[in-house]
Amino acid sequence: MLRRVTLFFSGILWLTSSQVWAQWNAIAGYELSTADAGPVNQMLQAFNNQHVHTLGFKDIKVLNGFQAGLRYNYDLGAFEMTYNRRFTRRIGDYFENVKAVGMGNTENSDADFFYEIRAYSFVSEFGGALRLGFSLDYNTYLTEMRYEEPTIRDVKIKQRPLGSRFFIGTYVKNRPNLSFSFRLFYQTLWSDISTAPIRDALNLPEELCTDCSFRPSTFGISIMINNGAQ
Numbered sequence: 001m002l003r004r005v006t007l008f009f010s011g012i013l014w015l016t017s018s019q020v021w022a023q024w025n026a027i028a029g030y031e032l033s034t035a036d037a038g039p040v041n042q043m044l045q046a047f048n049n050q051h052v053h054t055l056g057f058k059d060i061k062v063l064n065g066f067q068a069g070l071r072y073n074y075d076l077g078a079f080e081m082t083y084n085r086r087f088t089r090r091i092g093d094y095f096e097n098v099k100a101v102g103m104g105n106t107e108n109s110d111a112d113f114f115y116e117i118r119a120y121s122f123v124s125e126f127g128g129a130l131r132l133g134f135s136l137d138y139n140t141y142l143t144e145m146r147y148e149e150p151t152i153r154d155v156k157i158k159q160r161p162l163g164s165r166f167f168i169g170t171y172v173k174n175r176p177n178l179s180f181s182f183r184l185f186y187q188t189l190w191s192d193i194s195t196a197p198i199r200d201a202l203n204l205p206e207e208l209c210t211d212c213s214f215r216p217s218t219f220g221i222s223i224m225i226n227n228g229a230q
Contacts, residue, residue, distance in 0.1 A: 025073065027082070033187070035218065040198065046204050046208055054093045058090055063218070067222060077131065080123035080125075082123060087115065089112055090114075119138065119140070125167075128171070133166075133168075169184060180224065183222045183224075187217060188215070
């Protein structure tokens with residue numbers, strides 16, 4: 001145990017030493033992408049059809065959000081550790097006879113549906129002004145229904161597939177301690193996710209999908225500011 005603690009703090013001292021830490025940048029930026037949420041949209045439209053409402057859920061088409069993390073520059077390119085979150089919110093008004101999950105009662109309620117993709121990523125990029133790169137991602141796909149009526153239990157479903165990003169972009173150095181990165185990316189998963197948990201949690205018909213698995217992929221753009229020694 002003592003050896004592990006010693007190694008842990010030795011690693012922190014090494015990372016924060018002036019020579020090593022001087023090469024790290026704090027990065028932050030904005031992301032916009034497609035959603036590829038067709039099977040989820042099918043569930044939302046089925047929910048609209050199942051309940052009388054004054055405003056139904058619209059299809060999910062676009063996601064936007066932010067990226068933040070650390071970047072280490074070296075001669076051939078850079079290495080990054082980042083957190084990404086892209087999301088959207090769909091608003092629905094006054095759905096009649098919504099059934100609480102696991103309960104027999106029904107209520108009328110407004111509702112919000114949230115769709116998110118979160119990722120912890122290790123990123124490598126190579127090149128000069130023009131950069132190519134890829135990432136290894138630990139993703140969280142989150143679907144959540146929040147009801148305004150407190151007697152109806154909210155629904156939150158998380159699925160955690162691994163995946164990767166592949167991107168091409170530019171690297172623009174503005175000052176000795178400031179640069180910008182612009183990237184076009186394609187994100188894919190290594191395994192399927194399923195809409196069956198959404199279907200069941202929203203009390204939708206089982207025949208809505210026979211094979212409920214799908215593997216969404218997204219295309220997007222990211223704009224980042226890199227603050228630190230370049």
